[in-house]
Amino acid sequence: MAKIPQSEIIRQLAEKTNLTQKDTDSFISEFFEVIKDNLTTGQDISFVGFGGFSVAKREAREGRNPKTGETIQIAAKNVIKFKAGKGLSDSVNG
Numbered sequence: 001m002a003k004i005p006q007s008e009i010i011r012q013l014a015e016k017t018n019l020t021q022k023d024t025d026s027f028i029s030e031f032f033e034v035i036k037d038n039l040t041t042g043q044d045i046s047f048v049g050f051g052g053f054s055v056a057k058r059e060a061r062e063g064r065n066p067k068t069g070e071t072i073q074i075a076a077k078n079v080i081k082f083k084a085g086k087g088l089s090d091s092v093n094g
Contacts, residue, residue, distance in 0.1 A: 006028075009028075010024050010028060013028070020064065039053060039054075044053060047085065048085065048087075049086065050084075050085050050087060050088050051082055051083055051084040051088055052085070053081070053082050053084055054081050055080055055081070056077070056078070056081055057076065057077075057079075058076060058079050059076050060075055060076040061073075061074050062074070083091060
């Protein structure tokens with residue numbers, strides 16, 4: 001399956017909303033910035049029918065270097081999770 005570039009998504013969205021591609025690109029950039037800002041402060045984000053984003057803490061753990069088999073320490077970090085909503089899942093699965 002081919003990847004659709006952001007520029008194509010912007011073009012399609014501009015066409016559907018009757019906005020210019022420049023305005024659509026600006027809106028999308030700000031939209032992603034708001035999502036990032038909220039996730040950074042620990043807020044979950046939910047779009048009913050589409051899905052939601054959340055941040056979870058992944059604890060430090062021990063791993064193995066696949067080339068050498070050597071034990072390594074993997075640092076703790078925050079990870080972003082996305083859970084698809086029922087509407088999105090239903091549309092993808094027909």
